[in-house]
Amino acid sequence: MANPTTAGAPVETTHAATPAPFVPAAERGLLVVLPHPDDETFSSGGTMARCADAGVPVTYLCGTYGDMGRRMGRPAFANRESLRDIRERELADACAVLGAEVRMLGLRDKCVEFEDPIEVAERVRAVIEELDPSTVVGFYPGYAVHADHDALGLIVQLAVRALPAGRRPRLLAVAVGDQEANRATLGEPDVLSDIAHTVDRKIAALRAHRSQTEAMFVKWDEDAEDEQGKAFRDRLLGGERFYLLDPHHVTGYERNRP
Amino acid sequence: MHPIDRDAVQAELDRRREQPVYLHLETTTGSYTALGPDKKPPVIAFVRNAQVTYARGVVTGPGPYRVGLKLQDGWVYADGLTDFVVSERDELLLAGHDHDGYLTVALQLSAQPFREA
Ligand SMILES: [Zn+2]
Numbered sequence: 001m002a003n004p005t006t007a008g009a010p011v012e013t014t015h016a017a018t019p020a021p022f023v024p025a026a027e028r029g030l031l032v033v034l035p036h037p038d039d040e041t042f043s044s045g046g047t048m049a050r051c052a053d054a055g056v057p058v059t060y061l062c063g064t065y066g067d068m069g070r071r072m073g074r075p076a077f078a079n080r081e082s083l084r085d086i087r088e089r090e091l092a093d094a095c096a097v098l099g100a101e102v103r104m105l106g107l108r109d110k111c112v113e114f115e116d117p118i119e120v121a122e123r124v125r126a127v128i129e130e131l132d133p134s135t136v137v138g139f140y141p142g143y144a145v146h147a148d149h150d151a152l153g154l155i156v157q158l159a160v161r162a163l164p165a166g167r168r169p170r171l172l173a174v175a176v177g178d179q180e181a182n183r184a185t186l187g188e189p190d191v192l193s194d195i196a197h198t199v200d201r202k203i204a205a206l207r208a209h210r211s212q213t214e215a216m217f218v219k220w221d222e223d224a225e226d227e228q229g230k231a232f233r234d235r236l237l238g239g240e241r242f243y244l245l246d247p248h249h250v251t252g253y254e255r256n257r258p
Numbered sequence: 259m260h261p262i263d264r265d266a267v268q269a270e271l272d273r274r275r276e277q278p279v280y281l282h283l284e285t286t287t288g289s290y291t292a293l294g295p296d297k298k299p300p301v302i303a304f305v306r307n308a309q310v311t312y313a314r315g316v317v318t319g320p321g322p323y324r325v326g327l328k329l330q331d332g333w334v335y336a337d338g339l340t341d342f343v344v345s346e347r348d349e350l351l352l353a354g355h356d357h358d359g360y361l362t363v364a365l366q367l368s369a370q371p372f373r374e375a
Pocket of ligand 1 (some may be wrong): 035036039146149
């Protein structure tokens, strides 16, 4: 079988010049599919809470338990073996704040790219079919920095592609890291979600992911971030940006690795 | 976890000698190094639930500490270890943490396999 992760030369789609607003009232359901507990809050927490406020069902299908993370809290309260259960509880708390139901794929953290993508895509497809969301959020393959992000981003794309044409949700992709570099290649994000009314809950959900965010909040609370840290915080608490992804347009996701 | 007590860790290593034990050995820079000022690629490796038997296991160094396990056909080695704990499942967990509390290295031994997701 051809390896779909490397097939074909990467060609970028051109995205819109001005982002369209994200409108919860226009949604039938929101399904977020990302690999780690906390990816949902960082990338889409404000948007998830907006949908929940509008009575739109929100589900987070989380790929792994984040059990290979290296952040253990500050001061450290987790270790390699306790981290799995701690992050599972943190995720439950964060998603309770955001108004989202949690489901798990149960993959091993850091190992998503070594699974058979077709097999995992089939499981994701079944969840999409069951929940029938109007929008699915995944990572933008090739623009998501972490290998698990890129790999699951591609898997979500394959899952949406496997659905019959009339049953395909809109696929929104999150790009991570250097936003200027992403813009230079991808153009402006297609969709902008104004999270002004839900940013407090996004912050509460970030705090719920305590093992992963405590070090960040120590810096925020002491106002001790560097320039890069400040820019990250402004972006995190500003609007949430998404690229509209054509499920048939599979990029070579390993291309952007350093 | 607690700061490494060499005598306590040595006793734990001695207690696990000459019997098959499951090993978790890991070192990690984290996956986001490319976002740092030096744009370095991540360097990460782990082995989980490989079975080893060692005749001699020693913890050494002034802190951070090193551990070496002498196997019949080779070695297990880790440097940079700062903290340890024996878990409720009787796993010996040794780890190194940097000044931010991030895990940099781990060496763990257990008679039972370590949990999988
Ligand atoms: Zn992640």
